[in-house]
Amino acid sequence: MKVPNHIAIILDGNGRWAKAKGMPRGYGHIKGCANLETICDDIKDLGVKYLTVYAFSTENWKRSREEVEGLMKLFRSYLKKCMKSAEKNHMRVKIIGDPSAFAPDIQDKIRQLEEFSKDYDELYFQIALNYGSRDEIVRSIRKLAADVADGKVAPDAIDESCFENYLDTAGVPDPDLLIRTSGEQRLSNFLMWQLAYTEFYFTDVPWPDFHKKELIEAIEKYNARDRRYGGVKEE
Ligand code: IPE
Ligand code: IPE
Ligand code: MG
Numbered sequence: 001m002k003v004p005n006h007i008a009i010i011l012d013g014n015g016r017w018a019k020a021k022g023m024p025r026g027y028g029h030i031k032g033c034a035n036l037e038t039i040c041d042d043i044k045d046l047g048v049k050y051l052t053v054y055a056f057s058t059e060n061w062k063r064s065r066e067e068v069e070g071l072m073k074l075f076r077s078y079l080k081k082c083m084k085s086a087e088k089n090h091m092r093v094k095i096i097g098d099p100s101a102f103a104p105d106i107q108d109k110i111r112q113l114e115e116f117s118k119d120y121d122e123l124y125f126q127i128a129l130n131y132g133s134r135d136e137i138v139r140s141i142r143k144l145a146a147d148v149a150d151g152k153v154a155p156d157a158i159d160e161s162c163f164e165n166y167l168d169t170a171g172v173p174d175p176d177l178l179i180r181t182s183g184e185q186r187l188s189n190f191l192m193w194q195l196a197y198t199e200f201y202f203t204d205v206p207w208p209d210f211h212k213k214e215l216i217e218a219i220e221k222y223n224a225r226d227r228r229y230g231g232v233k234e235e
Contacts, residue, residue, distance in 0.1 A: 006050035013182025013206030058132030097131030
């Protein structure tokens with residue numbers, strides 16, 4: 001099976017999955033987090049080079065205090081465990097988003113994980129934490145504007161590739177396939193610049209139930225598509 005170079009996933013539906021089982025939303029997040037570890041291994045086995053997942057948005061702070069605290073606890077344990085997965089899968093892990101809103105110990109764990117995994121190159125794994133596409137674009141413009149003010153960049157030299165260097169995803173190729181689980185068909189502020197020519201795949205399966213079989217189904221559907229990038233498909 002031919003696999004996409006870069007798969008992006010909006011991990012959605014943990015809360016509804018748990019509710020359907022009569023369990024609290026936090027249980028869904030725990031199961032969803034465990035599923036992320038498994039899918040990461042599957043993605044590596046299939047030979048996909050880049051994986052980017054949406055785990056916490058800039059809007060997710062609006063959830064109840066209890067849910068946000070539960071998620072922070074989960075991030076702490078996940079970031080620690082992720083070191084082992086990075087070592088096992090030889091994967092480089094990068095956090096995209098603005099980590100400054102997190103508690104100092106979480107920021108430390110992010111730095112440690114990125115530093116620990118920085119020389120691995122078999123799978124490039126981006127985790128979006130406190131990520132919002134609008135926020136990313138505004139932060140990028142701020143950095144770019146500072147470089148212009150310092151005379152490092154001439155306004156006329158700003159083009160698409162120059163701008164991309166300021167995004168959190170600098171150096172990461174655009175996703176080929178975006179998967180969103182659990183039925184919603186929207187981007188919810190995810191990678192709006194980077195998804196310009198990405199193929200979208202929506203499934204009703206909630207994230208905790210999205211396994212290798214569902215992943216392969218998504219890739220097969222993707223392979224049957226006719227990607228054009230504005231041109232005409234060659235014979
Ligand atoms: C995705 O599941 C995980 C996060 C956004 C942190 P949700 O928590 O959005 O689950 P639903 O969509 O409410 O079911
Ligand atoms: C998007 O899911 C964010 C993540 C999966 C981290 P949400 O569940 O927060 O999005 P909305 O609120 O349904 O748009
Ligand atoms: Mg949701």
